Amino acid sequence: MALARELARFAADLAFERIPPEVVASVRLRALDILGIALAASTGETAPALRGALEGWTAGQGGPCTVVGTKLGAPAPLAALANGALAHGLDFDDTHAASITHASAVVLPTVLALGEASGVDGRRVVTAAVAGLEAITRLGMAAPGAFHARGWHATAVCGAFAATLAAGRLEGLDADRLAAALGVAGSLASGVLEFLEDGSWVKRLHPGWAAHSGIVAAGLARGGFTGPATILDGRFGFYRTFLGVEPDPAPFRTLGTEWETLRIGFKPYPCCHYNHAYLDCALALRHAHGLTPEAIAAVECRVPAGEVPIVCEPREAKLRPRTPYDAQFSLAYSVAAALVDGRVGLDTYAPARIADERVLALAARVTHAVDPDSRFPDGFPGWVRVRLRDGRVLEAREPDGRGGARRPIEPQAVVAKFRDNAARALPPPAVARVEAAAQALDALADVGSLMRLTRA
DSSP states (O other): OOHHHHHHHHHHHOOGGGSOHHHHHHHHHHHHHHHHHHHHHTTSTTHHHHHHHHHHHHTTOOOSEEOTTSSOEEOHHHHHHHHHHHHTTTSOSOEETTTTBOHHHHHHHHHHHHHHHHTOOHHHHHHHHHHHHHHHHHHHHTSTTHHHHTTBOHHHHHHHHHHHHHHHHHTTOOHHHHHHHHHHHTTTOOOBSGGGGTTOSHHHHHHHHHHHHHHHHHHHHHTTOOOOTTTTTSTTSHHHHHTSSOOOSGGGGGBTTBOGGGGEEOOSSSSOGGGHHHHHHHHHHHHHHTOOGGGEEEEEEEEOGGGHHHHTOSHHHHHSOSSHHHHHTOHHHHHHHHHHHSOOOGGGGSTTGGGOHHHHHHHTTEEEEEOTTOOTTSSOOEEEEEEETTSOEEEEEESSOTTSSSSOOOHHHHHHHHHHHHTTTSOHHHHHHHHHHHHTGGGOSOTHHHHGGGOO
């Protein structure tokens, strides 16, 4: 059976009652996390451009769906576009390591916008979200690391299919219509990594574009539009065209029996997930040994080869980031900031902070070497060696960053993260109302009651 038909059959047959309670709880927490990040990003540098575009497209007419952190309404495809961009706007959203995808920033804006437009209940939204999350993870796992190696952003290109499946499931499409929708999505999937060359904003748009594409593809298929069911594994399908390889069918064989949603890692730091385990190591060494920047002669990070082009090169830009986004994708800057400040948060990547000469001076002493034995992308490991001026060498290693299945963080830590993020856009009573509604997502009679709480 064609892989698109396997995904379509899984989504069409998926029922809320068949989803394990821990997976439902995970989706609730992911909705909370994504809404908090989107609220914080609604006060950030990209938000005015997004709002301006929406105002121009809707010509003041608005629409039924909330644009998080604003007073604007928009049609579902445009709301999903904006909310997906906001959800990824701080690089603080969750990541599935094996597929290297930001799963929730694609899927949650899709189902929340379409759910609000349709007035559906929380159970249907959760079911559709699970269909999308289980799809995006497996689409990336079918060619692990290959998308990034070719310059594609796996979140964006795999995300278009996942958003399509989620949107189609929410709209009640049968398996044949879902397969057709996936066939349409294959001609909408896009998103490349060239932003790494100048630190520009476009990567932030990728989950939003995937969400927008998914709603469009599902809507077209609902009306009878056709697309090839061989879109994933056909002669001119997704994997052969984008990567020149055949997809590994193994990840799709566990649909409905193993739940990749539970392996999607929450982010404790607002930067590229590749950096996280190194930040854990650097912070642990700083706190254990009372390190000061002046005492450090050099720092070496042992890095998987697949991570080097993303967070270590070009070296000049990584040592002196030109933009906050540059800094978020710089291992040298991020490790140096952790060692200087003893913490990493949104302020670490503020425009004024990335010009701090004390941090930049230490970043210049951070180097990397390829770890040939790394198991990447089966986890994002960290390995830091600090050589002190007194001759001592300190070392720390972690198999993965905190927040994933191997090193989970407590749900309360995600709630605390939400409160901090949401407070940047909403007053405390409003933050509490959003938190309560998101934590009861599957009990809501109308998911729009949650989304309307996020309006500024």
